[in-house]
Amino acid sequence: MKKKKFYFDKDTGDLIPVKKSKRNTAKLILSVVFLTLFFSAIGTALGYHYLVKPKTYGQAKLANELEKMELQYxxxxxxxxxxxxxxxxxxxxxxxxxxxxxxxxxxxxxxxxxxxxxxxxxxxxxxxxxxxxxxxxxxxxxxxxxxxxxxxxxxxxxxxxxxxxxxxxxxIPAIQPVSNKQLNRMASGYGMRLHPILKIGKMHWGTDFAAPTGTPIYATGNARVKVAGNMGGYGNVVVLDHGYGYETLYGHMSRIKTRKGQKVQRGDVIGYVGSTGLSSGPHLHYEVHKDGEKIDPISFFYDDVNPDEFKVLFEKSQKMTVSLD
The missing domain is CATH 1.10.8 (Helicase, Ruva Protein; domain 3)
Known part of the structure; x- marks a missing residue:
């Protein structure tokens, strides 16, 4: 049996039973509904995903893929x-x-x-x-x-x-035209020198290497033989065309060991030391030409000597005041 509820009436001093009211019941129901909706909205705002279900699985998957794609980009x-x-x-x-x-x-x-x-x-x-x-x-x-x-x-x-x-x-010419390991064959360098036969000061356009007759003479770079024969004061001469504007001349040979038009490589023997033409003794007169201009050959021994040896050769080339041709 349900217990009845009473309230005290202070005016009469009696206990009066409490009666249920439909109006009160309605208010209670509305309060519950309101609170349910309120807390549902709060849950959504705070990100509680379990309160709001995704529309479809496909849409959720697509949203996830787009997020990953953005990160990858x-x-x-x-x-x-x-x-x-x-x-x-x-x-x-x-x-x-x-x-x-x-x-x-x-x-x-x-x-x-x-x-x-x-x-x-x-x-x-x-x-x-x-x-x-x-x-x-x-x-x-x-x-x-x-x-x-x-x-x-x-x-x-x-x-x-x-x-x-x-x-x-x-x-490009890069070695000495005769073997000169002891650095003792440099006889005269590039510059003004006293000609040994003409006895006058004359521009010496090359470098002289004193060596016994028959000493091998080497091509100082890959080339094609442009001249192989006698050339007046130079005696027996070989002129090599190296391309790239470079030519080399080898004079006073005792014997030529190549022919015009022949291709040679650096280090090939092209002739032998002699004293043909205007020469005061067996030696090789060696010249380097660039674009038709005669230049100092001393700068073209870099593949054959180290810096210290180059200094020795240069000093010797400058000390000689008389050329051999």
Whole structure:
């Protein structure tokens, strides 16, 4: 049996039973509904996902994939920035070191970083959810591709130049034309000298190496024989055309061991020391010509002597005041 509830009436002093009211019941129900909705709203605002269920599984999955894609695009653009920095360093070294060494002009900046032109290449991305990210990534990719193509072409040019340079080094005179390990065969150098026969001061256009008759004479670089025969005061002469503007002359030979048009390599024997022509004794008169100008041969022994030995040869070449031819 349910207990009845009473309240005390202070005016009469009696206990009066409490009667249930439909109106009170309605108020109670409304209060419960209100509190339920209120706490539901609070739960949503605080991010309690279990209170609000996703519309569909597919939509939740798609939202997750989009979030991951955005992160990947941002990471990719960060890597693009790092790659561009490395590429910029390579371009700078290419212009200032590689191309400079091989005497190639730097690649113009407007070529390296030229625009693409034409219509808007990225208009199709404008309707995408992350259009800004997709557009930025595509631009970075296009820029790097363009710069890599230019840099690749530049390195191809450098490679060709390097091969040409290697070939050129083989042709440029670089050794002494006779064996001179003891550095005692330098008889006279380039410059004004007293001619031993004419007894007058005369420009001596080459270097004289004193050696016994029959001493082998070597080609100082790869070349083609331009002259092989007698040339007046030079006696028996060989002139080699090395290409790249270089020629070498070997005079006063006792015997020539080559013929016109023949190809020779550095170190090949092309003749033997003698005293033909205007000569005061057995020796080799050696000249180097560059673009038709006669230049000091002493600068072209770099592949044959070290710096200390070069100093000895230079000092000896300057001490001699009388040439042998």
């Amino acid at each position: 941002r990471l990719l653009n960060k890597k693009f920035e790092q790659t561009q920095s490395v590429l910029s360093d390579l371009e700078e070294r290419d212009d200032n070191i590689y191309r400079s060494f091989f005497e190639l002009a730097p690649v113009p900046n407007e070529v390296r970083k030229a625009g693409f032109g034409g219509t808007d290449r990225y208009a199709n991305f404008s309707d995408l959810t992350y259009s800004d990210l997709v557009t930025e990534t595509s631009k970075n990719l296009d820029i790097i591709n363009k710069r890599l193509v230019v840099q690749s072409k530049s390195l191809d040019d450098v490679l060709v130049a390097a091969k040409d340079k290697e070939e050129m080094f083989k042709h």
